[in-house]
Amino acid sequence: MNKYTVINPHSKFTVLNTHVHNIDGVAKVTGRAEYTFDVKLPGMLYGKILRSPHPHAKILNIDYSRAMEIPGVYGVVTGKDTLGVKQGIWRRYKDLCDEQVLSVDKVRYIGEPIAAVAAITEEIAEKALDYIDVEYEVLPSVYEPLDAIKKEAPEIHEGVERNINVTRHIEWGEVEEAFGEAEYVREDWFKCGGQAHMCMETRAAVASYTPEGKLTVWTSTQSAYYHQALLAGVLGMREGDIRILAKYVGGGFGGKFELDGAQFCSAVLSKKLFRPVKIVFTREEDFIATKRRTPMFYYVRTGVKKDGTLCAREAKVFTNGGAYTGMGATALYLTGFFHSFPYRWKGYRYDGYRVYTNTLPSTSMRGFGAPQAMFCSEQQIEWIAADLGLDPIEMRRKNSHHEGYEVPGQATIASCGIDQCYDEIRKWIDSKGKLPANRAIGISACGFMSGGIFNWFDTPYSFSSAVVTINQDGTVELHVGAQEIGQGSNTTMAIICAEALGVKVGDIKVHSGDTDHCPADLGAWGSRQTLMTGNAVKMAAEDAKKQLLEFAYAQSGLNIVYDLDIKNGWVHAIARPERGEDFVQLVRKALRGKDGQRIVGRGYYTPHRKGMISPAYSYMLQGVEVEVDEETGKIKLCDSMTAHDCGQPINHLGLIGQLEGAFSMAAGYGYLEYMPFEDGKLMNPNLVDYKMIRATEMPPANIAEIDTYEPEGPYGAKEAGEGLTNPTAAAIGNALFHLFGIQMKECPIRPEMILNALKEKKEKEQEKKGKK
Amino acid sequence: MEKRLLTLNVNGQDYELYINPKTLLVEAIRDHIGLTGTKRGCDTVSCGACTVMIDGMAIKSCSVLAMQAEGYQITTVEGLEVNGKLAPIQKAFIDNGSYQCGFCAPGMLMSAQALLNENKNPTEWEIREGIEGNICRCTGYNSIVRAIDGAAKGKYTEAKS
Numbered sequence: 015m016n017k018y019t020v021i022n023p024h025s026k027f028t029v030l031n032t033h034v035h036n037i038d039g040v041a042k043v044t045g046r047a048e049y050t051f052d053v054k055l056p057g058m059l060y061g062k063i064l065r066s067p068h069p070h071a072k073i074l075n076i077d078y079s080r081a082m083e084i085p086g087v088y089g090v091v092t093g094k095d096t097l098g099v100k101q102g103i104w105r106r107y108k109d110l111c112d113e114q115v116l117s118v119d120k121v122r123y124i125g126e127p128i129a130a131v132a133a134i135t136e137e138i139a140e141k142a143l144d145y146i147d148v149e150y151e152v153l154p155s156v157y158e159p160l161d162a163i164k165k166e167a168p169e170i171h172e173g174v175e176r177n178i179n180v181t182r183h184i185e186w187g188e189v190e191e192a193f194g195e196a197e198y199v200r201e202d203w204f205k206c207g208g209q210a211h212m213c214m215e216t217r218a219a220v221a222s223y224t225p226e227g228k229l230t231v232w233t234s235t236q237s238a239y240y241h242q243a244l245l246a247g248v249l250g251m252r253e254g255d256i257r258i259l260a261k262y263v264g265g266g267f268g269g270k271f272e273l274d275g276a277q278f279c280s281a282v283l284s285k286k287l288f289r290p291v292k293i294v295f296t297r298e299e300d301f302i303a304t305k306r307r308t309p310m311f312y313y314v315r316t317g318v319k320k321d322g323t324l325c326a327r328e329a330k331v332f333t334n335g336g337a338y339t340g341m342g343a344t345a346l347y348l349t350g351f352f353h354s355f356p357y358r359w360k361g362y363r364y365d366g367y368r369v370y371t372n373t374l375p376s377t378s379m380r381g382f383g384a385p386q387a388m389f390c391s392e393q394q395i396e397w398i399a400a401d402l403g404l405d406p407i408e409m410r411r412k413n414s415h416h417e418g419y420e421v422p423g424q425a426t427i428a429s430c431g432i433d434q435c436y437d438e439i440r441k442w443i444d445s446k447g448k449l450p451a452n453r454a455i456g457i458s459a460c461g462f463m464s465g466g467i468f469n470w471f472d473t474p475y476s477f478s479s480a481v482v483t484i485n486q487d488g489t490v491e492l493h494v495g496a497q498e499i500g501q502g503s504n505t506t507m508a509i510i511c512a513e514a515l516g517v518k519v520g521d522i523k524v525h526s527g528d529t530d531h532c533p534a535d536l537g538a539w540g541s542r543q544t545l546m547t548g549n550a551v552k553m554a555a556e557d558a559k560k561q562l563l564e565f566a567y568a569q570s571g572l573n574i575v576y577d578l579d580i581k582n583g584w585v586h587a588i589a590r591p592e593r594g595e596d597f598v599q600l601v602r603k604a605l606r607g608k609d610g611q612r613i614v615g616r617g618y619y620t621p622h623r624k625g626m627i628s629p630a631y632s633y634m635l636q637g638v639e640v641e642v643d644e645e646t647g648k649i650k651l652c653d654s655m656t657a658h659d660c661g662q663p664i665n666h667l668g669l670i671g672q673l674e675g676a677f678s679m680a681a682g683y684g685y686l687e688y689m690p691f692e693d694g695k696l697m698n699p700n701l702v703d704y705k706m707i708r709a710t711e712m713p714p715a716n717i718a719e720i721d722t723y724e725p726e727g728p729y730g731a732k733e734a735g736e737g738l739t740n741p742t743a744a745a746i747g748n749a750l751f752h753l754f755g756i757q758m759k760e761c762p763i764r765p766e767m768i769l770n771a772l773k774e775k776k777e778k779e780q781e782k783k784g785k786k
Numbered sequence: 787m788e789k790r791l792l793t794l795n796v797n798g799q800d801y802e803l804y805i806n807p808k809t810l811l812v813e814a815i816r817d818h819i820g821l822t823g824t825k826r827g828c829d830t831v832s833c834g835a836c837t838v839m840i841d842g843m844a845i846k847s848c849s850v851l852a853m854q855a856e857g858y859q860i861t862t863v864e865g866l867e868v869n870g871k872l873a874p875i876q877k878a879f880i881d882n883g884s885y886q887c888g889f890c891a892p893g894m895l896m897s898a899q900a901l902l903n904e905n906k907n908p909t910e911w912e913i914r915e916g917i918e919g920n921i922c923r924c925t926g927y928n929s930i931v932r933a934i935d936g937a938a939k940g941k942y943t944e945a946k947s
């Protein structure tokens with residue numbers, strides 16, 4: 015049902031890119047994996063959060079005395095029980111730290127936390143919420159960015175003029191001059207929707223504060239270190255006094271690395287009550303009171319030559335920031351950068367405005383601004399090719415990045431397999447022959463980052479670190495701060511460690527998701543861990559191996575020109591692989607030689623001299639075969655093919671899973687996952703009305719893996735699994751363009767939009783006929 | 787409301803519970819019996835994370851009261867393995883990478899097993915329909931379909947693995 019082909023494979027590895035099972039597999043298929051949702055501690059209380067019913071209001075008074083009288087209620091906290099710290103993940107920029115989580119005096123969106131109750135059962139806590147009396151002064155609200163920037167719009171954050179939260183400017187080349195060279199210019203406006211992360215495990219935390227002044231928090235997070243640091247900031251504690259535990263996490267997708275209500279309120283309650291407190295969001299809370307993919311309005315002007323050479327592009331973007339910054343500032347930057355991808359522009363200018371509104375805050379979500387950017391860019395490129403009568407694949411190809419290309423002032427492309435992607439997609443399209451009349455294929459190209467270089471979090475630590483410890487029986491302890499959230503990072507790190515050290519994956523125990531025992535790492539976002547933590551792990555394993563080989567050399571009596579290596583647990587001279595000894599024997603001797611000290615290898619990674627954005631970029635081109643029912647406007651995906659360059663694949667099964675999973679989420683963004691708001695209220699905060707891809711809607715996800723070598727990545731690896739969230743919405747749009755000649759400028763593309771476009775098209779045609 | 791005494795048979799074991807008659811089966815299994823393999827992902831009976839088998843059939847355990855399950859054989863994800871040996875469907879999931887975060891897996895495995903109980907040779911479409919009630923946000927389902935197909939074809943029976 016799926017085809018997986020590899021183009022130019024490298025095969026010099028023993029463990030890497032082989033069929034390795036996920037090392038957490040048994041725990042996950044037997045129900046042994048313990049998620050935060052499953053944690054139960056002695057004496058634990060259950061917390062519930064009272065939320066604002068208003069999109070914008072002052073809190074005049076909160077009286078919870080009636081709630082306290084309910085038997086079983088242990089305590090209530092409000093903003094007054096907190097330090098009132100305005101926090102945010104952009105810690106270097108104080109004005110972007112704007113969210114108190116538990117509001118002190120004002121609420122800015124429906125669902126914002128106002129108070130939290132802890133009781134002996136969840137039901138009692140829930141009931142107690144009804145007995146908290148809040149007096150509000152309701153304020154005028156604004157919901158759309160283009161309204162919120164108007165002079166007369168209500169002020170959402172004090173002193174923020176026209177509600178503009180952040181602006182971003184990216185520019186290279188002489189833009190106007192480059193436009194001057196263009197023989198054809200096209201401009202379009204687009205509207206890209208939000209999307210819910212919809213992790214199967216909703217936001218959850220169990221916080222336990224003890225009289226020694228220590229706080230332990232089990233939580234569903236993408237970065238244990240971030241939450242340790244963020245909680246320290248809002249609670250006025252030292253990072254070292256806070257321990258975050260997150261062994262199993264039920265999904266993240268960009269929505270779980272900011273401080274959320276479950277984490278903050280459970281911690282504040284536990285600090286007040288000295289009891290463990292558990293808060294788990296209901297699905298509705300997870301929809302209305304977390305964050306979402308950033309909705310964007312995009313203006314795109316593109317100038318090209320008649321032969322299809324791209325000259326210049328100008329983009330202006332207004333994003334609906336919702337009530338707070340979150341990771342939205344980063345999304346604003348990345349959307350502008352990836353909007354240029356994967357093409358070479360002589361002149362490029364991007365201006366982004368993130369605008370506060372009285373709606374659910376928006377933030378990062380898998381793809382990090384790029385799915386929106388590609389929805390607009392890749393459709394417009396397709397339309398331009400059609401306007402000029404050019405082949406859309408060849409037009410893309412002649413303008414694409416290539417190895418060695420420098421995105422002026424931004425990035426140097428050290429590996430790039432996009433050219434072969436065009437060949438593979440062309441082959442796939444040709445192999446399909448003539449399609450039925452109600453079907454068409456759309457394509458879309460893109461690229462993505464392998465971790466961010468920016469340090470707005472202001473960490474003093476390396477971006478990633480790893481420690482490898484070798485036990486006397488040859489088993490290996492690998493400590494990493496990389497966060498496993500289902501993407502398979504534990505397995506990927508075990509594979510890298512096993513390959514580097516020359517042992518088996520089964521010899522390695524990965525320790526992650528525990529800030530007391532694992533080194534700090536920025537965590538799972540921006541597709542950073544395979545490259546960054548992977549480099550740290552490789553370095554640590556090689557460090558340990560070098561120490562071992564020193565002993566091997568010393569006892570071998572070999573001429574120093576010989577190289578030793580370890581493969582499959584066999585220590586040997588490369589020139590004479592039959593002569594050697596068992597890894598475990600060597601470890602024991604080394605232990606004796608070191609007076610019993612264990613061999614410990616250390617590694618770290620912080621990017622240097624890699625430009626402004628990321629150390630490496632993945633590339634891909636996707637083709638999607640789409641069928642449309644003209645009566646209902648309903649879309650069905652029939653088939654797909656992705657040609658994909660992630661450098662050297664490391665975790666074979668993991669890679670396939672990531673590509674298929676990203677595609678399903680991207681398809682959902684393209685035509686299903688719609689978040690309608692009315693007066694600031696999300697109208698479908700449940701899984702009946704919020705539609706997502708289900709098994710019956712998922713088409714085959716064929717993959718052609720173009721193996722390249724990325725010099726900055728461990729063994730040549732780079733990003734996989736986030737970037738593929740980017741192309742699909744545009745590919746679907748392009749299929750509709752080829753099927754009907756309609757141009758879809760809004761996503762998700764919903765049936766009524768298709769029907770309207772078809773109706774409009776018919777009317778126009780009739781008008782034309784009439785005139786003739 | 788007055789509590790009631792009832793006996794639930796889960797994974798072949800009788801558990802005596804003294805609970806509120808409005809308790810959902812999923813709550814009885816997770817909170818009262820303490821088998822937390824079974825998950826919850828929604829409040830609207832739409833995600834399938836809570837799926838268990840009742841007399842071999844897949845049922846969303848958030849859609850029935852614990853009382854209604856009295857007298858039936860309830861199987862949860864913990865009941866699939868026997869003496870530390872994984873069931874073929876569990877091996878199939880591992881071999882195909884049919885889970886990522888793993889949160890949907892317990893329910894997904896129950897739907898898969900129930901499908902195989904009923905239909906020894908499901909077509910690809912029948913497999914997809916069999917797990918349509920289970921949302922997986924991570925995998926895109928195709929690896930799960932491959933696993934169920936492999937298990938149905940006997941790829942993971944004792945003799946072959």
Ligand code: FES
Nearest residue numbers: 827833834836848
């Ligand atoms: S918990 Fe979602 S269907 Fe039961």
Ligand code: FES
Nearest residue numbers: 886890922923924
């Ligand atoms: S594996 Fe994460 S929801 Fe299915």
